[in-house]
Every structure is written in structure tokens, then in C-alpha cells.
Amino acid sequence: MVGQRLPVPRLEGVSQEHFMQDLYPQRKPLVLEGIDLGTCTSKWTVDYLSQAGGRKEVKIHVAAVAQMDFISKNFVYRTLPFDKFVQRAAEEKHKEFFISEDEKYYLRSLGEDPRKVMDNILIQVTGKKRIVLFSPRDAQYLYLSGTKSEVLDIDNPDLVKYPLFSKARRYECSLKAGDVLFIPALWFHNVISEEFGVGVNVFWKHLPSECYDKTDTYGNKDPTAASRAAQILDRALKTLAELPEEYRDFYARRMVLHIQDKAYSRNFE
Amino acid sequence: MVGQRLPVPRLEGVSQEHFMQDLYPQRKPLVLEGIDLGTCTSKWTVDYLSQAGGRKEVKIHVAAVAQMDFISKNFVYRTLPFDKFVQRAAEEKHKEFFISEDEKYYLRSLGEDPRKVMDNILIQVTGKKRIVLFSPRDAQYLYLSGTKSEVLDIDNPDLVKYPLFSKARRYECSLKAGDVLFIPALWFHNVISEEFGVGVNVFWKHLPSECYDKTDTYGNKDPTAASRAAQILDRALKTLAELPEEYRDFYARRMVLHIQDKAYSRNFE
Numbered sequence: 154m155v156g157q158r159l160p161v162p163r164l165e166g167v168s169q170e171h172f173m174q175d176l177y178p179q180r181k182p183l184v185l186e187g188i189d190l191g192t193c194t195s196k197w198t199v200d201y202l203s204q205a206g207g208r209k210e211v212k213i214h215v216a217a218v219a220q221m222d223f224i225s226k227n228f229v230y231r232t233l234p235f236d237k238f239v240q241r242a243a244e245e246k247h248k249e250f251f252i253s254e255d256e257k258y259y260l261r262s263l264g265e266d267p268r269k270v271m272d273n274i275l276i277q278v279t280g281k282k283r284i285v286l287f288s289p290r291d292a293q294y295l296y297l298s299g300t301k302s303e304v305l306d307i308d309n310p311d312l313v314k315y316p317l318f319s320k321a322r323r324y325e326c327s328l329k330a331g332d333v334l335f336i337p338a339l340w341f342h343n344v345i346s347e348e349f350g351v352g353v354n355v356f357w358k359h360l361p362s363e364c365y366d367k368t369d370t371y372g373n374k375d376p377t378a379a380s381r382a383a384q385i386l387d388r389a390l391k392t393l394a395e396l397p398e399e400y401r402d403f404y405a406r407r408m409v410l411h412i413q414d415k416a417y418s419r420n421f422e
Numbered sequence: 423m424v425g426q427r428l429p430v431p432r433l434e435g436v437s438q439e440h441f442m443q444d445l446y447p448q449r450k451p452l453v454l455e456g457i458d459l460g461t462c463t464s465k466w467t468v469d470y471l472s473q474a475g476g477r478k479e480v481k482i483h484v485a486a487v488a489q490m491d492f493i494s495k496n497f498v499y500r501t502l503p504f505d506k507f508v509q510r511a512a513e514e515k516h517k518e519f520f521i522s523e524d525e526k527y528y529l530r531s532l533g534e535d536p537r538k539v540m541d542n543i544l545i546q547v548t549g550k551k552r553i554v555l556f557s558p559r560d561a562q563y564l565y566l567s568g569t570k571s572e573v574l575d576i577d578n579p580d581l582v583k584y585p586l587f588s589k590a591r592r593y594e595c596s597l598k599a600g601d602v603l604f605i606p607a608l609w610f611h612n613v614i615s616e617e618f619g620v621g622v623n624v625f626w627k628h629l630p631s632e633c634y635d636k637t638d639t640y641g642n643k644d645p646t647a648a649s650r651a652a653q654i655l656d657r658a659l660k661t662l663a664e665l666p667e668e669y670r671d672f673y674a675r676r677m678v679l680h681i682q683d684k685a686y687s688r689n690f691e
Contacts, residue, residue: 180668289672293679339672360666378664379673385658386677390684392654395647397629398687399449403558403608404648405685408655409678410562415659416674418667 156294156319161286161326161334172335182286182340184326185333193278194330197351199243203236211235214259215251219345221259222305224298228259243349257346270365270375271356273336277328280350286324289339290418294321307343328352425563425588430555430595430603441604451555451609453595454602462547463599466620468512472505480504483528484520488614490528491574493567497528512618526615539634539644540625542605546597549619555593558608559687563590576612597621 165186167176176183214221216228231251233241241247242258250256275284285307287295294317295302304310310318328334330350336342338359358365366374374380389408393401434455436445445452483490485497500520502510510516511527519525544553554576556564563586564571573579579587597603599619605611607628627634635643643649658677662670 289668289675292672292675297676297679337668339669360669364665375673376665376669378661379669379676382658382662382673383677383680385654385661386680389651389654389658390681392647393651393685396633396645399558399606399608400629400645400648401685402687403561404644404651405681406558406561407566407648408652408685409681410566411652411655412659412674412678412681416662416670416677418671 157322159322159324161284161324163326177335180337182324182326182337183335184328185335186331188331188333190276190278190331190333197279199239199349202239202351206235206239208234208236211238211260213238214261216257216259217252217255219257219347220306221257224301224303225305259346270338272338272359274355275328275334275336276353276355277330277332277334278351278353279330280352281330281347282328282350282352283345283347284326284328284334285343286326286336287321287341287343288324289341291321292341294318295341302341302343426591428591428593430553430593432595446604449606451593451595451606452604453597454604455600457600457602459545459547459600459602466548468508468618471508471620475504475508477503477505480507480529482507483530485526485528486521486524488526488616489575490526493570493572494574528615539607541607541628543624544597544603544605545622545624546599546601546603547620547622548599549621550599550616551597551619551621552614552616553595553597553603554612555595555605556590556610556612557593558610560590561610563587564610571610571612 161182161184163184163186164176167185167188172185210232211234212230212232214228215231218227221228229251238258238260241249242260246254247256248254287302296304296315296318304315304318307323312319326334327347360376364376364378366377366380368374375383390405393404393408396404430451430453432453432455433445436454436457441454479501480503481499481501483497484500487496490497498520507527507529510518511529515523516525517523556571565573565584565587573584573587576592581588595603596616629645633645633647635646635649637643644652659674662673662677665673
């Protein structure tokens with residue numbers, strides 16, 4: 154049993170105005186083709202990057218497989234000079250390696266690590282990626298652990314352990330050099346690099362600035378109203394815990410029905 | 423598509439000790455047969471009740487059908503002297519009537535109206551009833567409006583309007599004179615009288631006295647911890663309402679997952 158598979162729509166030659174007025178407000182992922190990205194798509198070769206980036210040491214993720222995950226943490230952190238890293242990452246087989254001769258490398262960011270609370274554009278400068286996205290509306294099928302899904306192998310999921318995962322709608326796209334993917338805030342995404350490449354992520358705030366946690370320099374915390382609501386809910390659950398199990402269970406179910414009635418959207422899928 | 427149907431277990435000759443030690447703690451409905459109820463099962467005839475009850479006026483429910491419901495309120499309130507009411511209620515066809523010659527009568531209680539927050543024993547003194555019960559664990563399939571189900575016609579439910587109702591497990595029993603039904607607190611019940619009869623309900627507090635609302639003379643309010651939790655939840659939802667719809671929806675879903683994780687029972691069905 155496999156869930157619904159949907160392609161991420163691809164649009165060519167979209168103007169900034171058309172994107173901002175018509176597409177952005179729809180809050181759905183979208184691949185934009187033929188955007189003018191300047192010369193980087195041809196210029197950022199392995200040689201160019203090695204030269205331009207220099208020998209500054211960078212901390213990289215090293216894993217035996219292309220599918221790195223941040224729940225089981227199937228990777229190790231290692232340090233390499235930037236030029237060395239680029240050369241190693243572009244090799245099929247490694248003569249020098251940390252784990253194995255076909256280990257994979259990932260340099261997450263030259264800066265810090267912003268996450269899915271903000272809107273995001275992923276610019277695929279060189280190389281190929283396969284990206285699978287899941288809607289925030291399907292959160293209940295994704296077996297979240299914090300903000301991440303416990304279903305690590307999305308191509309071959311353990312449906313005995315994660316039966317509801319088959320209900321999650323899977324949006325998929327392949328990015329080639331020059332493609333730009335819009336990922337709306339809150340969408341889950343799963344990325345596999347199919348060859349060596351460089352992607353540039355640009356994150357920005359969709360909500361008014363005051364909605365975000367001011368102590369959150371890197372944009373990975375929930376909006377303040379969401380954090381406060383979660384704290385208040387914990388107080389409600391603490392109160393409910395005064396009751397014996399069967400009553401707690403029943404009134405918890407009533408609370409769920411109330412939340413579904415009051416706070417779930419009816420307007421979109 | 424019809425949901426699972428289960429008989430309510432029937433047990434004969436259960437001692438008070440056996441009930442209290444072994445059966446009561448299971449928190450499941452149960453029909454007890456052969457309990458010594460004294461002489462009432464044979465003595466409480468129409469004539470006896472008319473005489474013993476006298477002419478005091480009582481407020482009764484009058485409906486065209488046996489299936490009265492308290493959501494659409496398909497009944498009217500009328501007043502009759504008690505003896506007159508008993509005689510009319512025992513007739514198949516009425517010469518004197520309010521609505522129609524086969525209208526049904528229901529005298530809810532000589533006192534007040536306690537509800538399902540307390541444990542309940544229904545003693546069927548005379549007549550027959552069919553009773554259908556639903557577990558509080560199936561609340562999400564019952565389309566609750568307050569504490570009552572919107573699914574009025576449980577024998578012929580509108581599954582287009584109430585599709586989840588087919589998932590509710592239906593516990594059913596028939597009570598004849600002398601049978602005693604234990605209805606644990608929070609269980610939903612639907613009663614049809616199949617002939618004129620008298621039932622006596624006895625309610626009692628299952629939880630420690632301090633769990634109940636002290637202003638609640640008639641025992642129909644939720645335990646205080648449940649009411650407080652619901653109030654606190656409303657504050658959480660008010661906070662969440664500060665966010666735009668898509669964020670509110672997502673974080674509401676996260677709250678639901680949190681409640682299910684923290685407060686739902688895993689120990690029983």
C-alpha cells in the first residue's frame with residue numbers, strides 16, 4: 154500500500170510579479186524553471202569552487218549512504234579544508250576516506266542552519282537533487298519526533314511500524330542545475346543528492362516580524378504564539394492528569410474534538 | 423457499512439462481593455440477572471402504580487415515536503396527574519391524546535435528572551427496554567454536540583453525513599423485568615422502551631467526592647479537573663488564533679498529536 158504521489162508543478166518563465174501576486178499566496182511548493190541565475194550555473198565547477206573557496210576548514214557531515222537522517226544520526230562530523238572537501242565530494246570513489254570508499258559528504262551551510270518555520274527558496278546551482286515534500290496538513294501521518302519525521306526510509310517505509318504513513322501525500326520533484334524550488338514554511342522535505350552539486354537556500358519571514366521569537370537568531374523556533382499555546386496546553390494536560398485514566402482519556406478525546414472544530418482549517422487541503 | 427456489534431455480557435447470580443471486587447473495576451457495561459429485587463417486579467402493575475402514586479401532577483415528555491431525542495427535541499412537554507399518566511402510558515392506542523393516538527409518554531424522573539458523569543445502575547422493574555451503549559473511547563465517531571451524539575437514528579444512520587459513525591462499536595442488550603444494567607460513567611446510551619415499564623436508576627460517585635463540581639446538585643457536570651482543563655485549552659486556542667490560518671492549522675495538529683501522546687490511554691479499548 155503506497156500513498157498518493159503528486160508531482161510538484163513546474164513553471165517556466167515566471168515573472169517576479171506573477172510569483173508574488175498569484176503563486177506565492179497559494180502556499181504550495183513549486184519548481185521555477187528558466188530563472189536568470191547569472192553565470193553561477195556554469196561557473197561553479199569543482200575547480201572554481203576549490204580555488205575560490207580556499208583552504209578554510211569546514212565541518213562536514215559524512216555518511217555511508219546518501220540518505221542522511223537527523224533522528225538516528227547515521228553520520229559523523231569531520232573537518233576538511235574547503236577545497237579538499239569539494240574535491241572529495243565530487244568523487245565517485247574515494248582514495249582517502251573516513252568511513253568507506255563510497256561515503257557521502259554534506260556541507261550543510263557556510264553560515265548557520267535555518268529551518269522550516271520560514272519560507273524557503275532552494276536554488277539548485279549545479280548538480281541534481283531529488284526532493285520529496287509533505288504538506289503540514291499531513292503531519293498526523295508522519296510520526297513526528299519534534300519537528301522531524303521518524304519515517305526515515307520514505308522510499309521503503311516500515312508500514313507495520315508506521316501504518317498511517319501510507320496516507321501521507323507525497324509531492325516529488327527532481328531539481329537540475331538552474332531550477333528553483335519554492336518550499337513554503339512548515340512543509341516537510343526530504344532531500345537526496347543524486348550527484349555532486351551546490352544548492353543555495355534563501356529563507357525569509359512570511360509572517361510579520363513580531364510573530365517570531367526574538368531570541369531566535371537562526372530562525373528555527375516556532376512562532377511565539379505557537380510556543381505559548383503549547384505551554385498553555387501542557388498546563389491543561391497537567392490538570393487533566395488529576396483524573397483517573399478512563400476519565401483522562403475521555404476528556405482528552407473531547408479536547409481533541411474541540412481543537413479540530415476550532416482551529417483546523419476547512420478551507421484548504 | 424455497519425460497525426462492529428457486540429452483546430453486553432449477561433451474568434446470573436453475581437454476589438455483591440464478586441461485582442465489587444472483580445466486575446466493577448473493569449468499567450464495562452454488564453447485565454446482571456437474578457438479583458433479588460424484592461416484590462416490585464410483580465407488584466408494580468398499572469393499577470398498583472396508579473393507586474400508590476396518586477393524582478399529583480407530573481411533567482411528561484410526549485412524542486410521536488418511541489425514539490425521543492434531546493437534540494432535535496422531537497417531543498413536547500405536557501402535564502398529567504400521575505395516575506392518568508400511568509394509565510395512558512400503558513395503552514397501545516389512546517382515546518385521549520396530545521399529538522396522535524399512538525403517541526408515546528416518558529416520565530424521566532420523579533426527582534431530577536442525573537447524567538452520565540456518574541456510574542449508574544438501571545433496574546428494569548417492569549416492561550422491556552432495548553439499550554445500545556457506546557464506549558467513551560469511541561467519542562470521536564459519535565459526532566458529539568455537547569455531551570450528546572448528533573446521530574439520532576442509530577439503527578439507520580445517515581452515513582453520508584456521519585461517515586465515522588460506522589466505526590463506533592455498538593454494545594447492545596435487551597432488558598426484561600428483573601434485569602439490572604451497570605452503565606459505567608461516561609458511556610453513551612440510547613434507550614428504546616419496547617413496552618410500558620418502570621425503570622429505576624441509581625447513580626453514585628465513582629471518583630473521590632472532591633473531584634466533582636460542588637455547585638452541581640444533580641451530578642450532570644464534568645469533573646472539575648476536566649472543566650478546568652477545557653478552560654485552559656480555550657486560552658491556548660485563543661493564543662493560536664493570533665497566527666494565520668495555515669500556521670494555526672499546523673500547530674493545532676501538533677497539539678492534537680501531543681494530547682494523544684500524553685493523555686490517551688494505551689491500556690484498554
